Amino acid sequence: MVRMKPFKAVRPAKGYEEKVAALPYDVMTSDEARRMVEGNPYSFLHIDKAEIDLPPSVDLYDASVYARAKENFERFASEGVFVQDERRNFYIYRLTMDGRAQTGLVGCASIDDYLNDKIKKHELTREEKEKDRIRHVDTLDANTGPIFLTCRPNARLDEVIEAWISEHAPLFDFVADDGVAHTIWTADGEIVPEIERIFEGIDALYIADGHHRCASAVKVGLKRRESDPAYKGDEEFNFFLSVVFPSNQLRILDYNRVVKDLNGYAIDAFLEKLGKGFVAERYDAEGPYRPEAKHSIGLYTGGHWYKMTTREGLFDENDPVSRLDVSILQDNVLRPILGIDDPRTDKRIDFIGGIRGLKELERRVADDMAAAFAMYPTTVEDLMDIADANRIMPPKSTWFEPKLRSGLLIHRLSE
Numbered sequence: 001m002v003r004m005k006p007f008k009a010v011r012p013a014k015g016y017e018e019k020v021a022a023l024p025y026d027v028m029t030s031d032e033a034r035r036m037v038e039g040n041p042y043s044f045l046h047i048d049k050a051e052i053d054l055p056p057s058v059d060l061y062d063a064s065v066y067a068r069a070k071e072n073f074e075r076f077a078s079e080g081v082f083v084q085d086e087r088r089n090f091y092i093y094r095l096t097m098d099g100r101a102q103t104g105l106v107g108c109a110s111i112d113d114y115l116n117d118k119i120k121k122h123e124l125t126r127e128e129k130e131k132d133r134i135r136h137v138d139t140l141d142a143n144t145g146p147i148f149l150t151c152r153p154n155a156r157l158d159e160v161i162e163a164w165i166s167e168h169a170p171l172f173d174f175v176a177d178d179g180v181a182h183t184i185w186t187a188d189g190e191i192v193p194e195i196e197r198i199f200e201g202i203d204a205l206y207i208a209d210g211h212h213r214c215a216s217a218v219k220v221g222l223k224r225r226e227s228d229p230a231y232k233g234d235e236e237f238n239f240f241l242s243v244v245f246p247s248n249q250l251r252i253l254d255y256n257r258v259v260k261d262l263n264g265y266a267i268d269a270f271l272e273k274l275g276k277g278f279v280a281e282r283y284d285a286e287g288p289y290r291p292e293a294k295h296s297i298g299l300y301t302g303g304h305w306y307k308m309t310t311r312e313g314l315f316d317e318n319d320p321v322s323r324l325d326v327s328i329l330q331d332n333v334l335r336p337i338l339g340i341d342d343p344r345t346d347k348r349i350d351f352i353g354g355i356r357g358l359k360e361l362e363r364r365v366a367d368d369m370a371a372a373f374a375m376y377p378t379t380v381e382d383l384m385d386i387a388d389a390n391r392i393m394p395p396k397s398t399w400f401e402p403k404l405r406s407g408l409l410i411h412r413l414s415e
Contacts, residue, residue: 002118004107004199005239006088006192010142010410011171013083016042018174020081021182021405024145025049026129026212030060042081044407046072048136048144061132066139073140084412089188090195091171091409092161093146093243096181097402102249103161105187105195106146106409108239109205111221114214118204119149120387123211123395126344133216134223141413143217143241145406148209150380153246157198164191172408180402184409205244206387208380209400214240224413241411243404247380253354254291254377255399256361257329258369260348263338267302270337270371274299277332278308288358291376297329298374300361320385325376326394333373344395353399 012020022044028036034052037043046053050069051060058064076082091106113119137143165185172184187195207214217240224237231238262270274280278297283289283305289298291307299306314332316322322331334340334349343349350369352360354377361372378397386393 001200002113002202002205003110004090004105004196004242004244005110006090006196007108007236007239007241007411008085008088008415009091010077010082010084010412011408013080016081017172017408018176020044020076020407021174021176022048022407023403024210024406027403030056042076044144044405047076047140048406061128061135066135069136070139073142073144082410085186087188088192089186090192092165092185092187093404093409094165094181094183095402095404096183097179097251100251102245102251102402103165104243104245104249105157105161106184106241106243107195108143108236108411109147109149109242109244111218111238111240112233113205114218117390119214120204120206120384121211121214122207122383122387122391122393122397124392125212125215129212130216130219133213134219137217137220137413138223143213143411143413145210145213146241146243146404146409147207147214147217148400148404149205149242149244150208150247150250150384151202151205151244152384153248154198154202157195158246160191160194160198161187176405178402182405182408204388205242206247206384208245208250208383209398217241220413236411236415237413239411241409247384250380251401252377252380252383253399253401254375255326255354255396256352256358256375257334257343257373257396258350258352258361258364259334259338259340259371259373260368261338261370262301265337270301271306273337274308274333277311277314279311281307281309283307288362289374290358291325291374294325294376295328296376297325298358299371300358300365300374301371320382320389321391321393324378324382324386324394324397326378326397329373329375330394351396355399355401 019042025048033045033049051065094103170183170185175181221237289305295310297308340346
């Protein structure tokens with residue numbers, strides 16, 4: 001069983017929701033965030049990326065950044081931009097993109113479920129990124145962006161959610177600048193204990209996106225426990241803001257790679273090296289080559305697209321990590337041929353989310369890169385299989401769309 005707890009959300013007052021809602025802090029640079037907030041003093045980026053309100057010369061991790069975030073958070077509350085619900089509720093969050101909807105349950109997950117591996121991980125985290133969010137959460141005394149979790153499909157949960165939203169008006173309902181619709185309902189009263197019982201029957205949750213934010217929220221909770229040895233376990237700091245979507249509703253896009261050079265190889269020699277593990281055929285049809293199935297990879301170099309198909313025996317089909325296309329590329333091309341041993345730190349490789357399209361790969365090769373690799377998307381089943389096996393995915397394996405918005409529901413760690 002896992003625990004999901006209702007909470008008294010801090011949220012935008014009616015009429016402010018569209019102005020406040022912001023993309024997650026980690027999908028943009030500081031300069032991009034500065035441009036995004038132009039003319040909008042209420043954007044949540046003033047809290048989530050508070051360096052945008054300071055001179056560009058200020059270090060991202062300077063104490064003044066966290067102090068400004070707290071100042072802006074308190075100002076939003078004092079000016080009535082934020083209000084707090086009086087009762088503990090769950091919330092239902094539906095995102096609709098290109099006519100396709102996914103509906104999740106917003107509540108607070110238990111840090112103990114994370115520590116006991118009932119909330120399963122599939123990525124490593126970096127200490128400096130954790131430290132940033134630890135300071136942010138601790139300074140604001142709040143979880144400001146929901147962790148994106150998933151669970152295997154649960155018919156009863158779907159039934160309860162659909163019945164509720166069919167009978168109740170939404171709290172928020174707007175379409176963001178990127179065309180994604182965000183609809184949120186308050187789920188209160190008799191539905192609260194019902195939802196808690198449903199989660200008691202769920203064996204595991206999986207982190208889909210937000211490993212750093214999740215690890216940071218847990219470490220803040222542990223820090224609070226150390227300073228309060230008499231804690232009982234129900235204090236707000238023992239829980240972190242989450243939204244849980246059924247796995248069969250999620251959409252993962254491709255996460256593509258571009259490389260700076262071919263490690264000294266001419267294009268013909270590089271294609272010849274590929275021949276050991278792949279059948280590489282030039283793709284002469286109009287437009288970019290988009291992989292149509294697992295174990296096919298698109299290559300763009302020298303102004304041409306190629307279709308790379310894996311040869312038999314290239315990877316272990318029984319290994320959930322080895323059989324990922326991103327692993328196949330890393331193990332058979334990036335490391336042995338191009339000399340990119342650690343894609344987390346190597347400056348010769350960059351990653352491009354599928355939302356930008358394959359034309360972005362062509363643009364990067366024309367601009368500053370030598371080759372691009374178009375990947376078939378990792379599946380949610382891949383993600384859960386790897387997490388169940390206590391294994392780790394290669395970096396930049398999944399790109400989820402649509403993105404949750406931060407600032408719509410906030411969880412205070414003390415009341």
